[in-house]
Amino acid sequence: MNALEHLPEPESLKRLMIAQAALNTILCDTEWLRYHSFVQEWNEGVCMAKIHNGAGDHLIMLFSAKGSIMKGFDHESQLSPHAQDEYEVWPGIYDDVPSELLSLLEHEDIEKEDVTFCIWRKNRDSSWHKGEVEMPEGADDGSAFLIGAIYQTPEEFVQFAKDYYELALPVEVVEQVYEGVPITMEMIQMLNPDCAAEEVYRELESMKLI
Incomplete structure (x- = not known):
């Protein structure tokens, strides 16, 4: 799979990540165990989506007025800095990244050096x-694996939830979330009958995911 060809354009990608973050919030009450997350106001003018599989691999996506950039890290990749004799970023990963986008990664929470691939797109770019x-x-470099964890259809997310959370989700409700239908208490209860629906709803509100 060509990882870049699999990626939707930035606004569609952002909506996908918001939907998946909302669903993870409903399915898992422990924040650090959630596979997909989204922070609307991560930094000034920047929102962040993250995929974290709990096994040491991650994909961080930053969306800004200047464009979008994602940094992926596959801990088993030969390109990992940890696999080198001297801890360093593999040559070429960041060389061609526009400075205004690369600067978005200059934040201690990003761990810029923990990287096996980088993908970016200026707002005026067509790809x-x-x-x-x-x-x-x-x-x-782990890009196909990690970008493959951006579930682009409700059916893919339902299968993911079955494998990762061991939950069987009603696909029609997941479809509504993917379509941007405002999440209701009833939808939360249908997705996760065992959760404290009111608390989940308040958390979704506080995270600006609804």
């Missing part, structure tokens, strides 16, 4: 870009 990186034969 996503990825650095020219020479990889050892048989190496994998």
